[in-house]
Amino acid sequence: xxxxxxxxxxxxxxxxxxxxxxxxxxxxxxxxxxxxxxxxxxxxxxxxxxxxxxxxxxxxxxxxxxxxxxxxxxxxxxxxxxxxxxxxxxxxxxxxxxxxxxxxxxxxxxxxxxxxxxxxxxxxxxxxxxxxxxxxxxxxxxxxxxxxxxxxxxxxxxxxxxxxxxxxxxxxxxxxxxxxxxxxxxxxxxxxxxxxxxxxxxxxxxxxxxxxxxxxxxxxxxxxxxxxxxxxxxxxxxxxxxxxxxxxxxxxxxxxxxxxxxxxxxxxxxxxxx
Ligand SMILES: C[S@@+](CC[C@H](N)C(=O)[O-])C[C@H]1O[C@@H](n2cnc3c(N)ncnc32)[C@H](O)[C@@H]1O
Numbered sequence: 001x002x003x004x005x006x007x008x009x010x011x012x013x014x015x016x017x018x019x020x021x022x023x024x025x026x027x028x029x030x031x032x033x034x035x036x037x038x039x040x041x042x043x044x045x046x047x048x049x050x051x052x053x054x055x056x057x058x059x060x061x062x063x064x065x066x067x068x069x070x071x072x073x074x075x076x077x078x079x080x081x082x083x084x085x086x087x088x089x090x091x092x093x094x095x096x097x098x099x100x101x102x103x104x105x106x107x108x109x110x111x112x113x114x115x116x117x118x119x120x121x122x123x124x125x126x127x128x129x130x131x132x133x134x135x136x137x138x139x140x141x142x143x144x145x146x147x148x149x150x151x152x153x154x155x156x157x158x159x160x161x162x163x164x165x166x167x168x169x170x171x172x173x174x175x176x177x178x179x180x181x182x183x184x185x186x187x188x189x190x191x192x193x194x195x196x197x198x199x200x201x202x203x204x205x206x207x208x209x210x211x212x213x214x215x216x217x218x219x220x221x222x223x224x225x226x227x228x229x230x231x232x233x234x235x236x237x238x239x240x241x242x243x244x245x246x247x248x249x250x251x252x253x254x255x256x257x258x259x260x261x262x263x264x265x266x267x268x269x270x271x272x273x274x
Contacts, residue, residue, distance in 0.1 A: 169199075
């Protein structure tokens with residue numbers, strides 16, 4: 001079947017060989033789809049999609065399928081959680097390296113990556129800014145799984161916690177990368193308020209997300225697929241337009257100061273305290 005779709009080729013002797021598409025399933029190629037193929041088809045995600053129609057009745061497909069929320073499920077099933085973390089760190093949008101290369105972090109002494117997964121963005125930024133330190137803040141099992149040798153020689157520290165309760169104080173820059181799209185507006189606003197409470201007056205918040213175009217004819221197809229994945233996993237969580245992010249930030253006491261396009265599908269939305 002895969003050969004029929006041009007993924008693998010079967011030669012006259014019956015030997016199975018690579019094609020340019022199957023090579024994308026390897027880990028050692030640019031824009032590898034390996035991690036995405038594993039994460040999107042793993043049982044937790046697959047079963048939630050089977051209940052997608054629950055979303056039309058105001059329910060959360062993942063909760064209907066599994067009787068619990070997505071992140072609680074991941075906490076209970078470590079194998080799938082680590083597949084998800086690896087997918088985030090190796091997402092084929094190259095967002096981690098692109099963010100490090102695009103934004104000027106030179107004045108930042110300390111950067112806090114909130115919901116920072118396994119710390120890939122901070123490793124990329126700190127590699128370019130040797131005087132900067134970082135905090136990766138995420139759920140307990142996620143930060144516990146980060147190997148010591150992935151902490152940039154001690155320049156990255158890990159903090160576990162729940163961003164609805166609060167986040168570490170005193171960083172110069174706060175990052176929220178592909179975090180808000182996991183949450184409906186009320187919860188997204190609570191996460192923003194947690195950041196706001198931790199920030200000094202001159203600190204900056206960078207919300208880094210895809211921006212969905214209201215007209216799909218002009219948008220990036222991946223963003224609509226991610227939007228559906230958010231519906232399957234989190235119900236009314238979703239991708240947002242620039243105007244929706246502006247409104248969300250305003251509701252939590254921030255001003256959107258600039259929107260920076262990148263070489264990845266993600267945009268950097270820079271915000272300061274109002
Ligand atoms: C879509 S992933 C994005 C990861 C990373 N920022 C990136 O761009 O690769 C969302 C992250 O939010 C974290 N998260 C979810 N709920 C959380 C909570 N209540 N407190 C802290 N982190 C949480 C998840 O564990 C996950 O690492």
